[in-house]
Amino acid sequence: MADYARVDLDAENQVTFELNGRQVSAPAGTMLVDACYAHGVEVPIFCYEPRIGPPVGACRMCLVEVEGMRGLQTACSTPVRPDMVVRTDSPAAKDGQEGVLEILLMNHPLDCPVCDKGGECPLQDRSFKFGGGKSRFFEGKRHFPKPLELSSRIALDQERCISCFRCVRFSQEVAQDGQLTMQERGVQSQITTFSGDAYEDRFTGNIIDVCPVGALTSIPYRFVARPWDITNTPSVCGLCPVGCNTELTLRDGDVKRVTGRPDPNYEVEEGWLCDVGRWGFDGDGGITRLTRAIVRDANGERHTDLTDAVAAATVALRGASKPVGVLLGATATVEEAAIALELAGGALAGARVARLGIPAAPLAALRATPRAQLDEIERADLVAVVGGDPGLAQPITELRMRKAVLRNGARLVTIGSRPGTLADVATHVHAAPGALTAAVAELAAQIGATGRPVVLWDEAELAAEPAAAEALAEAVSANGATRQIELGADVNGAGLRALGIPATGLLEALEAGELGALLTVRADPRSAPGRVAWEAALEGDVPVVALATHADRTTDAATVVIPVQSLLEQEGTLVSMTGRAQRVRRGAEGPAGAAPGWEVLIALGHHLGAPPAYRTASAALAAAGGRYAGIEGLTYDAMGVGGVELPRPAADHLAADAGPARAAGSDGLALVATRDVYGGREASRAPALAAFHAPAAATVSPATAAALDVTDADTVTLTSPYGAASLPVRIVDGLSDDAVFVTLGTADAAAEALMPPDRGPVRVGVSVEARR
Amino acid sequence: MTADQIREYLEPRRHEFADPRSLVLPALKFAQTGRGYLTREDMEAVAEATGYSASYVESVATFYDRVYTEPVGTRVVSVCVSMSCQLRGADQVWEALCDKEGVDHHHGGTSADGRITVQEAQCLGYCDRAACIQVDAEETQGPHTPDSARALVDELRAAPDPDEYWR
Numbered sequence: 027m028a029d030y031a032r033v034d035l036d037a038e039n040q041v042t043f044e045l046n047g048r049q050v051s052a053p054a055g056t057m058l059v060d061a062c063y064a065h066g067v068e069v070p071i072f073c074y075e076p077r078i079g080p081p082v083g084a085c086r087m088c089l090v091e092v093e094g095m096r097g098l099q100t101a102c103s104t105p106v107r108p109d110m111v112v113r114t115d116s117p118a119a120k121d122g123q124e125g126v127l128e129i130l131l132m133n134h135p136l137d138c139p140v141c142d143k144g145g146e147c148p149l150q151d152r153s154f155k156f157g158g159g160k161s162r163f164f165e166g167k168r169h170f171p172k173p174l175e176l177s178s179r180i181a182l183d184q185e186r187c188i189s190c191f192r193c194v195r196f197s198q199e200v201a202q203d204g205q206l207t208m209q210e211r212g213v214q215s216q217i218t219t220f221s222g223d224a225y226e227d228r229f230t231g232n233i234i235d236v237c238p239v240g241a242l243t244s245i246p247y248r249f250v251a252r253p254w255d256i257t258n259t260p261s262v263c264g265l266c267p268v269g270c271n272t273e274l275t276l277r278d279g280d281v282k283r284v285t286g287r288p289d290p291n292y293e294v295e296e297g298w299l300c301d302v303g304r305w306g307f308d309g310d311g312g313i314t315r316l317t318r319a320i321v322r323d324a325n326g327e328r329h330t331d332l333t334d335a336v337a338a339a340t341v342a343l344r345g346a347s348k349p350v351g352v353l354l355g356a357t358a359t360v361e362e363a364a365i366a367l368e369l370a371g372g373a374l375a376g377a378r379v380a381r382l383g384i385p386a387a388p389l390a391a392l393r394a395t396p397r398a399q400l401d402e403i404e405r406a407d408l409v410a411v412v413g414g415d416p417g418l419a420q421p422i423t424e425l426r427m428r429k430a431v432l433r434n435g436a437r438l439v440t441i442g443s444r445p446g447t448l449a450d451v452a453t454h455v456h457a458a459p460g461a462l463t464a465a466v467a468e469l470a471a472q473i474g475a476t477g478r479p480v481v482l483w484d485e486a487e488l489a490a491e492p493a494a495a496e497a498l499a500e501a502v503s504a505n506g507a508t509r510q511i512e513l514g515a516d517v518n519g520a521g522l523r524a525l526g527i528p529a530t531g532l533l534e535a536l537e538a539g540e541l542g543a544l545l546t547v548r549a550d551p552r553s554a555p556g557r558v559a560w561e562a563a564l565e566g567d568v569p570v571v572a573l574a575t576h577a578d579r580t581t582d583a584a585t586v587v588i589p590v591q592s593l594l595e596q597e598g599t600l601v602s603m604t605g606r607a608q609r610v611r612r613g614a615e616g617p618a619g620a621a622p623g624w625e626v627l628i629a630l631g632h633h634l635g636a637p638p639a640y641r642t643a644s645a646a647l648a649a650a651g652g653r654y655a656g657i658e659g660l661t662y663d664a665m666g667v668g669g670v671e672l673p674r675p676a677a678d679h680l681a682a683d684a685g686p687a688r689a690a691g692s693d694g695l696a697l698v699a700t701r702d703v704y705g706g707r708e709a710s711r712a713p714a715l716a717a718f719h720a721p722a723a724a725t726v727s728p729a730t731a732a733a734l735d736v737t738d739a740d741t742v743t744l745t746s747p748y749g750a751a752s753l754p755v756r757i758v759d760g761l762s763d764d765a766v767f768v769t770l771g772t773a774d775a776a777a778e779a780l781m782p783p784d785r786g787p788v789r790v791g792v793s794v795e796a797r798r
Numbered sequence: 799m800t801a802d803q804i805r806e807y808l809e810p811r812r813h814e815f816a817d818p819r820s821l822v823l824p825a826l827k828f829a830q831t832g833r834g835y836l837t838r839e840d841m842e843a844v845a846e847a848t849g850y851s852a853s854y855v856e857s858v859a860t861f862y863d864r865v866y867t868e869p870v871g872t873r874v875v876s877v878c879v880s881m882s883c884q885l886r887g888a889d890q891v892w893e894a895l896c897d898k899e900g901v902d903h904h905h906g907g908t909s910a911d912g913r914i915t916v917q918e919a920q921c922l923g924y925c926d927r928a929a930c931i932q933v934d935a936e937e938t939q940g941p942h943t944p945d946s947a948r949a950l951v952d953e954l955r956a957a958p959d960p961d962e963y964w965r
Contacts, residue, residue: 198851198854204851204853204854205851205853206853207851207853207854207856207857208857209856209857209860209861210860210861211860211861218853219853220838220841220851220852220853220855220856221838221841221852221856
């Protein structure tokens with residue numbers, strides 16, 4: 027349970043004490059509740075939540091008897107001491123616990139039968155287990171209007187609140203958004219925001235998970251299911267490269283809810299989720315979901331079944347007189363990539379396999395330096411973020427960095443073209459786009475003078491500045507204590523790289539007319555960076571077989587479209603940006619007309635006359651684990667429920683995976699293609715995330731806006747050597763001047779149109795298209 | 799009230815408070831002197847002047863009886879209802895004032911003309927002159943009877959509005 031902190035019973039400094047007549051031990055400083063839990067004794071709690079911060083003793087539930095101490099003690103805030111004698115089940119302790127529960131239940135409505143929390147409610151469970159089962163309170167209970175919409179996603183049933191302060195502390199101390207507080211006092215105490223404003227922020231859903239009663243519930247999940255209707259499946263979020271461990275709640279073959287794991291993965295997300303990870307599942311269905319296969323031929327377009335579509339795909343791929351290209355998207359799983367590689371070695375011999383992503387070569391040296399998992403951020407005394415805006419692109423890392431600063435006093439430095447979401451706790455060192463190298467040199471000196479630095483670096487921004495990446499690699503390896511964490515750009519980029527799949531080569535071959543057909547797996551090159559070049563290369567009569575979950579620009583034009591299951595619906599393995607291989611598990615059943623991507627690829631192998639020697643995802647992974655050094659020995663058993671860390675790639679891994687050298691030139695403004703999972707395609711499909719939906723924009727600093735003579739009512743046309751896009755202007759303080767910031771992954775794929783396929787540095791010309 | 803005005807008020811008093819959070823209360827009481835209660839903008843100004851979040855400032859404001867987040871009367875009459883005063887007829891004083899101002903006997907309230915707010919107070923420390931009444935933040939007065947209390951609000955109603963609303 028996340029409620030109790032982990033206790034290392036093998037650590038040195040053990041303290042021995044007596045617990046309910048037994049001699050037990052725990053490390054000095056351990057709180058009594060945790061020590062008891064580690065020894066199989068549950069002391070009931072409500073407000074205690076070690077992930078949020080130090081104990082506050084607000085609920086008084088954890089009363090225990092400690093010999094020699096006057097009255098009962100709160101076990102959450104009493105550390106173990108040598109030879110203390112603790113009783114959690116003595117008449118005095120039981121009387122205290124029953125009394126506290128009676129007070130907590132005094133004003134608590136007994137509406138469990140209509141409460142969403144009923145059946146999975148700590149207050150309910152602990153009332154049964156530790157309560158006296160009686161109440162002496164005959165007066166009227168307090169009433170509040172209900173349910174209050176705390177935000178568009180969270181309902182507040184105020185009368186159920188037991189004033190444990192967990193949500194307030196999460197808001198104030200973990201997310202540090204400063205929004206939730208307790209107002210009024212005594213019996214009128216209530217959780218609210220300033221003036222009752224909506225609690226809209228990026229990590230708000232976690233207060234639902236930490237609420238020990240039914241006061242805070244998810245609006246999309248309201249009255250959807252009962253705990254006995256559902257099954258919970260541990261899985262991994264596939265919406266960004268962090269790889270947060272999640273739990274999928276299933277009912278009637280559908281995912282109804284996503285929550286943090288009750289047993290968190292402390293090396294990754296620590297049980298927290300961003301709101302996109304929590305409610306993004308809501309967009310998995312919807313009108314753009316592909317539910318039937320499509321075949322387009324001389325007779326036009328027809329919907330068909332999977333068997334027919336695989337047959338048509340076989341014809342398209344086998345009919346090619348030249349080699350086939352296989353393009354893997356960022357969310358293609360390790361299994362799918364491995365099967366694709368096997369097809370390229372057999373059934374589609376000579377095929378060229380590539381991934382949609384950032385070329386690996388410029389970052390190879392940096393990736394080979396000592397790496398850390400996210401929990402290392404907590405132990406650091408200096409945390410440096412080089413490039414990017416992790417709070418938007420790899421959201422959960424932000425909470426770790428805030429924890430490092432607030433609870434551990436670490437120094438946080440952000441380096442780059444924008445202060446980002448950490449501006450209130452970080453020292454921002456400004457580095458204009460293209461000028462990271464000098465800033466990295468400065469950082470190197472600071473790292474050298476620090477005991478335990480952790481450097482987080484943005485894959486996209488450092489790939490665009492290879493010199494800075496080289497310098498950072500040197501700085502990290504110079505000090506033996508420094509650890510680096512990649513802020514990855516692509517969900518399974520690390521998994522595809524571990525199989526040796528390059529990001530370059532395929533488009534060039536297509537442009538040179540060397541390929542006879544293209545097979546895409548969860549890839550939409552027509553919406554990817556360099557999409558203008560991809561569109562031109564696909565202009566001819568190259569047949570395209572697309573395996574996809576949702577309709578996109580590629581499936582709109584493909585010869586054969588085969589619907590595949592989403593990452594909520596099929597088995598798979600994703601490798602996080604920190605190199606953790608973790609299992610995605612089957613939650614929802616998915617549309618009847620879709621199949622798992624790996625199964626479609628295996629079927630293609632059979633149709634093409636070179637069947638792989640396995641029939642399941644787990645066997646496909648095991649086979650791949652025996653073949654590729656990057657994932658050597660990887661199996662579902664080896665990953666277990668929390669995943670395993672893969673070995674770091676060697677410094678010469680994928681050394682040839684580089685785009686052509688590009689000079690940015692000096693005309694126009696630098697283009698900074700930003701990542702924002704809250705503004706991305708997946709989030710925009712989810713009705714539950716409507717509060718985040720915002721149109722794509724060309725974002726500039728006030729000085730740049732003045733120099734361009736534009737206001738935020740204008741629309742501008744951006745033009746680069748690779749394409750053009752029209753966007754409304756948005757003006758934001760603190761950004762680099764002479765730069766335009768455009769978000770990647772939006773529905774209109776504007777930033778992608780301006781970029782070359784290998785991303786590279788880009789400068790854009792700006793002309794005013796429309797003034798309001 | 800602007801954040802600058804609040805800062806100017808706080809600056810000479812800052813040294814009196816060891817914990818900077820304690821500044822929020824004097825800031826709120828000062829911000830309230832403009833209208834007699836706090837608007838959303840007032841609380842945002844206090845937040846800006848003290849460096850705490852607006853929601854924290856509001857949580858402090860709602861905790862205290864003499865900090866108002868909703869409009870109240872031009873003059874606020876607090877009637878002590880603690881034990882000493884009750885023994886000396888505070889109930890009758892309270893009911894007389896509620897009846898005179900036409901407000902609820904349980905919660906008190908503001909008269910229809912907006913001039914007088916009647917509210918309960920816990921012990922005002924004036925037990926030797928019970929039953930006592932405090933008008934705004936003025937010195938507590940007593941002993942009061944229903945008649946003297948009625949005369950007091952008549953006086954208050956006739957008096958000019960205060961320049962600053964200290965409560």
